[in-house]
Amino acid sequence: MENMETNISIKNLDLSFGAVDVLKNLNLDIGQGEFLVLLGSSGCGKSTLLNCIAGLLEITDGQIFIGGRNVTWEEPSKRGIGMVFQSYALYPQMTVEGNLTFGLKNAKVPKAEIEERVARAAKILQIEPLLKRKPAALSGGQRQRVAIGRALVRDVDVFLFDEPLSNLDAKLRADLRVEIKQLHQTLANTMIYVTHDQVEAMTLADRIAIMRGGLILQLGSPDEIYSRPANKYVAEFIGSPSMNFFEGHIDDSGFATQGLHVPLQGYDFAGPRPQGPAWLGIRPEHIASGEVASAHPVQMTGKAELIEPLGSDTLVRSRVGDRQIWLRMDGQIKPRPGDELPIGFDPAMASLFDKDSEERL
């Protein structure tokens, strides 16, 4: 993304409602054609940020540039954006066609061009048979398709998605997720996508911005966020089940925690090798079990306590000493509660965080 031309630039953005600061001095540059996902739990300010970019919320301070133009004081309709909402927000009294053309009619687009654009959007989204229907006569998936179509006909450079799939059931969500990704590959325009669902974030994003308390904690590719989380919050937030954490101490020989010593030869430190109290985190999928465990530098024996079969994988909560450790196994292995499991992991796959600042070491 580095050599990509910047399309959206947010500079020193502040937003406060009365005494509550929702966004604090936020800076973000989004490249032309990039798919950026804003990810975070509810109340982290991700939707607020999207509304600021759209111009639906008046910002307290800072600037917003879209396509090189300062749009800080522009109306939403003049910013060159299309927006898709969680509740679809289709105009109930208009047909699908009316919904698609409403914005174009407001912008006084010539009739022939309106028809052309609607036909094109309807073809891309396969909603041609629905054009004469009212939103009430559509299913959830169809409604969201129409909502995307409403952004599509605007022929804009930037698409904003505000949790567009949250109201759909699991199967439809997965289908539409693929369609949105396909759409992005076809149109190649900039998309900003707000979600609290990490699967959506990982699968769709070129880059993910993880937000908390109005701040961006980490901005990076899904792979970076997954493998090298910048702090303990990000590490815990991404991945399901969550990363296993060990509280311990780093010294010259490695990471020492109660009943376990982890050599840190393979670990890629973010800075100079530190000393002192720290967290060691390892993802359940990076813990090997069974015979292969003996090949790993760190080895333990765990006792299976709780089994969650998922079909493709099996999640196991095991007990090592007085610790609970989650691990992910192949779905073909079917342990039973009480089984003794040899487990092991490679410290190179682990993450270390400072005990106090919780920043990556």
Add this chain to the structure above:
Amino acid sequence: MADLSTNPAHRAGDRTEAGPRGRRPKRAFSGRNIMIYGTLIVVALYYLLPLYVMVVTSLKGMPEIRLGNIFSPPMEITFAPWKKAWAEACTGLNCDGLSRGFGNSIKIMVPSVILSIVIASLNGYALANWKFKGADIFFTILIIGAFIPYQVMLYPIVILLREAGLYGSLTGLIIVHTIFGMPILTLLFRNYFTSVPEELFKAARVDGAGFWGIYFRIMLPMSLPIFVVAMILQVTGIWNDFLFGVVYTRPENYPMTVQLNNIVNSVQGVKEYNVNMAATLLTGLVPLIIYFISGKLFVRGIAAGAVKG
């Protein structure tokens, strides 16, 4: 028993046992039903009986009324009292019945209803969707207005109207009705527009619709039910108004309610109960018709508006 397969007892492979099965039978005379229907019947009688007496009496001649059987149906149906109430009864100097008051009431009601609904819906829309500076204070002041007794404001408004040169005119009364309808109607519209999903409003803004565009193209078509409710409130309220009518107009502009009072309470001559009853029914007819017509419209409005955003 033409088709055995539809009878559950004969379904193939029936595994049910003796005892309760399927839907639980409902008893027609359960304690709950007796309470509900009993109360409903008593209340209905309480309201319908006076109406019955009025209708029956208005269709009788005076000799028959003097017999004193107020519940008995008329032996000889006559529409003369209705005609007299409408066109001949005397109020003050005029002897043209209620027809003059009816005309006045229409002339007062129609503009007041339209004006107050237009202004209040715009107020409510602005308060709900375009949070302007001081919106909350404005709204609070408006709501307080709803709790100030009318009597307090009667005389100040007389002075205001006099100074504006509108005292005694229909225009003055229309303005008074419009203003007094504001608090409750604004509250009504504001609450309704607040319940419209905010994202719909945002989507319209992204689509380039402005204040009026969103009001006319998005909000208005979605809000038929609340407009019907507001219309019912205003029509009945303004039609039934007596106080403002008698205070702010001159006799030739008196609304129907004031004229009805003058007919019924006139002291000279014989009390013509049948004419009084007919006059009362005539006056009550407009709100009654509104209820009947818009009741249906109301339900249809709700059904049409019941679309998930």
